[in-house]
Amino acid sequence: MSRGTPGMADFHLTAESLERICDFLYRRTGMIFGEKKRYYIERRVADRMKANGTVSFTFYFGLLRANPAEGEALINACTVNETYFYREDHQLKCLSDDLLPELIRNKAPGDRVRIWSNPCSSGEEPYSIALWLLENWRLVDAYNVEIVGSDIDSHALAAAAAGEYGDRALSRLPGPVLDSYFNPTHHHRRRIIDDLRESISLSPANLIDRDSMAGHGRFEVIFCRNVLIYFDDAARKVAVGHLFDALVPGGFLCLGHTESMSRISDAFVLRRFPEAMVYQRPV
Template sequence: MSRPRKAQALTADEIRRLGVFLHHRTGMIFGEAKRYYIERRIADRMAATGMRTFNAYFAHVEADRREVEQLINIFTVNETYFYREEHQLRCLSRSLLPGIIQDREPGDLVRIWSVPCSTGEEPYSIAIWLLENWPLVDAYHIEIVGSDIDTQVLLDAQAGDYGERALSRLPPDVVERYFEPSHDGQRSLIQDLRESVKFTSANLVDPASVAAQGQFDVIFCRNVLIYFDDSSRLLAVDNLYRSLHPGGYICLGHTESMTRISKRFSLRRFEDAIVYQRPGSDRDG
């Protein structure tokens, strides 16, 4: 057994430089309060690239777009599991979708976006939930898109392999229907379900990256805005606003409140959840 790699102590200025770099590219805040977290992850990347000092590694990052991607990947937070905040899934099938399809014909497109999607549990949960709980799921063209800034978790999501913890909230019969036994106690999502979700790379604080995803009827953007500062949070929310069709809905995490960030959305209280709606008659400037 090898010993854990010893993290190199970073100076206050090095922490600041890295924090500015990450904030500019992701909107997330990293500073002295997260020193241990930062030093461990930088030590891993320095070892992987053969760099002996922070300055050498940082120069490498600035010169290599691929290393920027790797650096961002190790600093993203990927805590998730199937059927997380299930009440919002109930709201989706009981309230949001029935309202959305009032002006649609059978066969019309309905788009749902999970961002950030991490390793895929959320967008796959949406697909499974609708198959299990929305009788009209086959009557419309449901497109589910999962997006994340972390390119490694997108690869994991596409692979569709999950352990016991990720599946622990799913009813046993649902696990049996949609997951096949794999290796080392893992289960693999059946191919039909893996093909039902499209995965893309997206950065919530990059307007072009968000615009490239198109517009959606429902967006699940849960438990990420809490990691942004005020300016990045507002930028992300403005990008999300433009990504919704007029009248579309956004679901946030249970500790997040859109009313503290932007007045552009209307708060809607449904039987199962509080969500936020883009007004249906507005016009973008």
């Protein structure tokens, strides 16, 4: 590594240092980085070294391993939080048209239905689920619908709790939805109304950590979209095993449109609905 100030253009990780950082991230998140992501990782490591006032990678790596807060800060810097409201809304339609009607067959009015968005990023997905059900599921008030949003990134969870978004994140929402559930703040941003924001439970969770997953209990539906693509096969198997355990028998798992269970696990049943294909834990 060069001796330049971290954050400057000449900052460079040796192959060994890059491997150590990538191994650290993999063991804690399941996400795969490497030489192809060198620039991405170098920028974030440089920023963290600058924040800690050190130019020595060896010193920084020691700090990283010894200080859980710094480990969390680096993970926050390296996770991807690109999302927006009503993303892949065909799955939301499937939720209201097919999944929930099937799930409530053995429930009585007032019974609890739990839905988990994991990872939830900065909140767009769990809030989208709530908005969609309020607008499109006529039985939404007949059942105790609990929506939980979880993420490994503490900064993302803080943003979700704040519930404030810009035009890009909100661009797919119909005008009446924006007017009914959001209040203008400043600089073309809007904040979700308090009643809706406070109805979503937010908590940290790590897909490859059994304890942090099991601590959330079981759910009827889990949305885990566009994260397994960043894992290798071994980490995917671990994550999917934890997701399986987090579903009630007969519960549904919704993955991203580019993701498939075919090479990961045969524990699920593939269900094909008019709007989407989802995976079901056998009854």
